[in-house]
Amino acid sequence: MTTSYTGTGDADPAVREELARLRASIDNIDAAVVHMLAERFKCTQQVGHLKAQHQLPPADPAREARQIARLRALAENAKLDPAFAEKFLNFIVAEVIRHHERIADEALNGTTAGRD
Numbered sequence: 713m714t715t716s717y718t719g720t721g722d723a724d725p726a727v728r729e730e731l732a733r734l735r736a737s738i739d740n741i742d743a744a745v746v747h748m749l750a751e752r753f754k755c756t757q758q759v760g761h762l763k764a765q766h767q768l769p770p771a772d773p774a775r776e777a778r779q780i781a782r783l784r785a786l787a788e789n790a791k792l793d794p795a796f797a798e799k800f801l802n803f804i805v806a807e808v809i810r811h812h813e814r815i816a817d818e819a820l821n822g823t824t825a826g827r828d
Contacts (some may be wrong), residue, residue: 752804760812764819770812776805
């Protein structure tokens with residue numbers, strides 16, 4: 713087994729190049745994730761407005777449970793920790809519900825102030 717560490721505190725140039733390549737890929741993936749989340753939130757904002765117009769509750773626990781089960785299965789198939797995927801979705805859903813509550817409040821009160 714060869715080591716890529718030179719012992720001088722500097723990584724081998726080939727290792728630095730590979731790190732740079734991998735980190736560039738990670739940066740691209742992070743950018744894609746942010747853009748996908750932005751698109752997702754655009755859709756959920758529309759859902760929030762539709763729910764507010766029809767006096768539907770901000771949260772839909774049955775849908776959330778289906779989505780969690782679906783996302784856990786997708787995670788398993790993708791070799792991603794299903795518990796992590798569930799935590800990630802729960803974080804997103806909590807934010808979506810917060811937005812839906814704000815939209816419903818604005819619709820009820822006729823305001824648009826306090827946007828986050």
